[in-house]
Amino acid sequence: METKFRESIVKAVHNPNLTGALGRFSEAYRISRTKAYEDYDFEALRTQIAERKSYAASHLDELADLFTKNAEARGTKVFRTNDPAKVREYILNLARANGVKSIVKSKSMASEEIHLNKHLEVAGIDVGETDLGEWIIQLAGQTPSHMVMPAIHMTKEEVATVFNEQVEEGQKPDIPKLVKFAREKLRTKFLCAEMGITGANIAVAETGTLVIVTNEGNARLVTTLPKIHVAIVGLEKLMEKFDDVVPVLTALPKSATAQLMTSYVSMISGPVPNTDGTPKQLHVILMDNRRTEMSQDPKFKQAMQCIRCASCLNVCPVFRLVGGHVFGKIYTGGIGTILTAWFDALKASDDIQSLCIQCGNCTEVCPGKIDIPGLILELRRRIAVEKGQPLAQKAIFSVVNNRRLFHSMLRAAYVMQKPLQKGNFIRHLPFFLSDMTEFRSLPAIAEAPLRDTIKKIQQPACKEKIAFYAGCLIDFAYPEMGESLVKIMNKAGIEVVFPEGQTCCGAPARYSGAYEVAAQNATDNIKALLANDVSYVVSACPTCTVALKHEFISTFESLGQTDSLPCAQQLADKVIDFSSLVKKLVDEGRLKFKEGQQLGKITYHDSCHLKRSLHASQEPRQLLTQAGYEISEMYEADMCCGMGGSYSLKLPEISAPILERKLVNIKKTGAPIAVMDCPGCVMQIRGGLDKQNSTIKVEHTVQRLAEELE
Amino acid sequence: MDGVFETFKARAEAVNAEVHHFPQKSEALAFILTYLNDTGVRDVPQAYAVWASCPFLDGLDQRQISVSLPGLTFDVNRESSAQAKVGISELDWAIANTGTLVQDASSIDKRLVSTLPLIHIALVRSDRLVPDLPSALSKIRPEQTNYISFITGPSRTADIERVLTIGVHGPEKLIIVFFDRPGSVN
Numbered sequence A: 001m002e003t004k005f006r007e008s009i010v011k012a013v014h015n016p017n018l019t020g021a022l023g024r025f026s027e028a029y030r031i032s033r034t035k036a037y038e039d040y041d042f043e044a045l046r047t048q049i050a051e052r053k054s055y056a057a058s059h060l061d062e063l064a065d066l067f068t069k070n071a072e073a074r075g076t077k078v079f080r081t082n083d084p085a086k087v088r089e090y091i092l093n094l095a096r097a098n099g100v101k102s103i104v105k106s107k108s109m110a111s112e113e114i115h116l117n118k119h120l121e122v123a124g125i126d127v128g129e130t131d132l133g134e135w136i137i138q139l140a141g142q143t144p145s146h147m148v149m150p151a152i153h154m155t156k157e158e159v160a161t162v163f164n165e166q167v168e169e170g171q172k173p174d175i176p177k178l179v180k181f182a183r184e185k186l187r188t189k190f191l192c193a194e195m196g197i198t199g200a201n202i203a204v205a206e207t208g209t210l211v212i213v214t215n216e217g218n219a220r221l222v223t224t225l226p227k228i229h230v231a232i233v234g235l236e237k238l239m240e241k242f243d244d245v246v247p248v249l250t251a252l253p254k255s256a257t258a259q260l261m262t263s264y265v266s267m268i269s270g271p272v273p274n275t276d277g278t279p280k281q282l283h284v285i286l287m288d289n290r291r292t293e294m295s296q297d298p299k300f301k302q303a304m305q306c307i308r309c310a311s312c313l314n315v316c317p318v319f320r321l322v323g324g325h326v327f328g329k330i331y332t333g334g335i336g337t338i339l340t341a342w343f344d345a346l347k348a349s350d351d352i353q354s355l356c357i358q359c360g361n362c363t364e365v366c367p368g369k370i371d372i373p374g375l376i377l378e379l380r381r382r383i384a385v386e387k388g389q390p391l392a393q394k395a396i397f398s399v400v401n402n403r404r405l406f407h408s409m410l411r412a413a414y415v416m417q418k419p420l421q422k423g424n425f426i427r428h429l430p431f432f433l434s435d436m437t438e439f440r441s442l443p444a445i446a447e448a449p450l451r452d453t454i455k456k457i458q459q460p461a462c463k464e465k466i467a468f469y470a471g472c473l474i475d476f477a478y479p480e481m482g483e484s485l486v487k488i489m490n491k492a493g494i495e496v497v498f499p500e501g502q503t504c505c506g507a508p509a510r511y512s513g514a515y516e517v518a519a520q521n522a523t524d525n526i527k528a529l530l531a532n533d534v535s536y537v538v539s540a541c542p543t544c545t546v547a548l549k550h551e552f553i554s555t556f557e558s559l560g561q562t563d564s565l566p567c568a569q570q571l572a573d574k575v576i577d578f579s580s581l582v583k584k585l586v587d588e589g590r591l592k593f594k595e596g597q598q599l600g601k602i603t604y605h606d607s608c609h610l611k612r613s614l615h616a617s618q619e620p621r622q623l624l625t626q627a628g629y630e631i632s633e634m635y636e637a638d639m640c641c642g643m644g645g646s647y648s649l650k651l652p653e654i655s656a657p658i659l660e661r662k663l664v665n666i667k668k669t670g671a672p673i674a675v676m677d678c679p680g681c682v683m684q685i686r687g688g689l690d691k692q693n694s695t696i697k698v699e700h701t702v703q704r705l706a707e708e709l710e
Numbered sequence B: 001m002d003g004v005f006e007t008f009k010a011r012a013e014a015v016n017a018e019v020h021h022f023p024q025k026s027e028a029l030a031f032i033l034t035y036l037n038d039t040g041v042r043d044v045p046q047a048y049a050v051w052a053s054c055p056f057l058d059g060l061d062q063r064q065i066s067v068s069l070p071g072l073t074f075d076v077n078r079e080s081s082a083q084a085k086v087g088i089s090e091l092d093w094a095i096a097n098t099g100t101l102v103q104d105a106s107s108i109d110k111r112l113v114s115t116l117p118l119i120h121i122a123l124v125r126s127d128r129l130v131p132d133l134p135s136a137l138s139k140i141r142p143e144q145t146n147y148i149s150f151i152t153g154p155s156r157t158a159d160i161e162r163v164l165t166i167g168v169h170g171p172e173k174l175i176i177v178f179f180d181r182p183g184s185v186n
Helices: A003-013 A016-036 A042-058 A060-073 A084-097 A109-113 A116-122 A132-140 A156-166 A175-192 A218-222 A242-257 A291-295 A300-305 A333-344 A361-365 A372-387 A391-401 A403-416 A431-438 A450-456 A471-477 A479-491 A507-511 A515-529 A542-559 A562-574 A578-587 A608-613 A618-627 A652-669 A679-691 A701-708 B003-014 B025-038 B062-068 B078-082 B108-115 B133-139
Strands: A077-081 A102-105 A126-129 A195-198 A202-204 A209-214 A228-234 A264-268 A281-287 A464-469 A494-497 A536-539 A575-577 A600-605 A629-631 A673-676 A697-700 B017-022 B048-051 B084-091 B093-095 B100-104 B119-125 B147-151 B173-179
Touching (some): A042 A242, A042 A300, A060 A291, A084 A195, A084 A281, A102 A175, A109 A228, A116 A126, A156 A175, A175 A218, A195 A218, A202 A242, A209 A242, A218 A264, A242 B133, A333 A372, A372 A507, A391 A507, A403 A471, A450 A479, A464 A515, A464 A542, A471 A479, A479 A701, A507 A515, A507 A542, A515 A542, A515 A562, A536 A542, A536 A562, A536 A578, A542 A575, A578 A701, A600 A652, A618 A629, A673 A679, A673 A701, A679 A697, B003 B017, B025 B173, B048 B078, B078 B084, B108 B119, B108 B147
Parallel strands (some): A102 A126, A600 A629, A600 A673, A673 A697
């Protein structure tokens, strides 16, 4: 990771204006977005968008031809190119041929992508952005920090200063007055400009129609007043039918700004007369810039389903801390990372892809149904293939995969730290490792791993057997969680088998892009876990559960190891997370809670993988309620705690403030106990609360339930 | 008026538009002229009212109307629109569940009067109200219409500190006036 990049993160998280504005916005967005969709079936809507956009991505060439044919039949000039330089050249030549001195633009990310303004300005043409946010950042000499709200990082005071310095003295930091000032100043530009440049949100092939969505009304002026209109349209905007406009236009305003509809939508299908009766010159530039290549990539084709609403930014726990500029100059946030890798260069995404904590928030709101975290992992894998795996990382994985060696090394490190230890925590680590314990204490490494202690448990002989997959944290740091699980299963008349051959689930390797290592982990685990005749393979770590249930398969698929797929599927069919299994057993009457208990308040934290990959959020809550607890919901219960496996080690600068928000929300409930289903979250949250000397008890659901079951 | 109108009214008002309904065209006209007078339309720059040609005006004596209200003109061009305080036009469809108006805006006059002035008065026939976006899109013909405009509330921005501010480049006020087609049952 580049030092400059890390510095930009530190600078961003310490900018209270930025984190304050983004934090408040992301909180408000979540509520207003839900409200905007209240009369709609979002799943059905996004399925329709994904299907229609995916169809378009598979027929890009055909749709581009059809659009060209239909638009040209109406008098529009269409220019199609893969080369950004040719786009710039076309517009400059057009401007020169028509004596254009001044251009007004409404927002176009495609034009940002090719640095159009700079190119035209160098040629002596005045280019004015007219979207208020774009105009502000243009005056300030900055780049957009958000696709929909380019100047979201600036305060009204900063905007007033920019206006004072760049336009006219005397502007006060009063938002309505600043807006009025912009209206007056830009009005003159609108009336003088000879050319207007826009983007487009949809390009309909069957009718040659451009659909342009705005709120300020600037696109209407840009497409009405100048006699030349140039629309720069990325090929991903193409859709086959006019009917395809319905789902996109239904979702876009709701997902982008939580509006039912934006103030203005213009559908332009051909040149219209100017005031003097002459027809407008209408030029549409269909810009490829690797979009065709993207649509032909089996993994990244789905990125073509993006409708550029930026909702993935708005719900991202990392984006709301660091803002857009950390991501680079053009496209920001989750989808921005992917678009940067393609439209700029894969290596340009090397640092920024590491910002993704893999919490999956964006997958829940994406109207294009894009698996953004999955694609970011794929970028990580491709970068790792290109750069090769670092030696240190290779060495780490070889240790991690050798369970006994890994445990003894951890234990040795831990014993060495003993003088610094308090209770069950490591408080400080020396030297370069100190970042790990700066904001949270780390758990002590158990003297004996679960794989040894479990043998000592006297289990009753049962007909039904299940296999337990522990994962690193339960095996080495929290064996008591595994012991509680055995206790519960025994109560249900089930014997727990611990297959010795189980190893790391491969998540650390996979999340680092080391897919070969992850595939070896998968192979070893499949062999170990399918060796016994068991009814289920249960895990009490959602990250491991997701690996066993979904990621073994996708890792093999990524590497083309199709021979391994049947066994991976056989395992996946048996895998279940702890809470879902217990809920099932309670529902079947095989487990009973102690009767008539009133256990008081408890709060529940949703772990990312459990809620968004395994879709289990009600099961643990129902179990706790049945046990006799009163659930006091924390604010943003399903927001990531900042752990993200090794993320908290790689980017403690981001992990710490995310955890801080979580701790505040936990404390606000007033509940004396916080429970969760993930040992990683326990490590992060328990460690964070310990650092703050809080008395709130943090437990895995398995431990809480073991106490309350008959 | 029925539930669809109530939905339209609620949704349009929620995005800061004003909604009126008059059964008679003459009532709608009287409302507009009174409003123009009250809002200070005069025969001086920045105080004009510009009215784009539309079916509503059929059968009305435009000369007489403009004489009765100095500053109101039916001669729409860039200059008169840029100097106008109020713009008036008729829109073709209204979408209830989003409070949206839809118009064939191929004629530039219709866009000038609804983009440049501070206030836009939008006339719509009551029987042109449809429930939702799909029903509106099924009515319009992009293969025959080069510029179709959708208008939902006045112009707005939240680009500075996410604070909603009404009236940026387009109108800061949108007044929607429904009128019934003579002889229609509504």
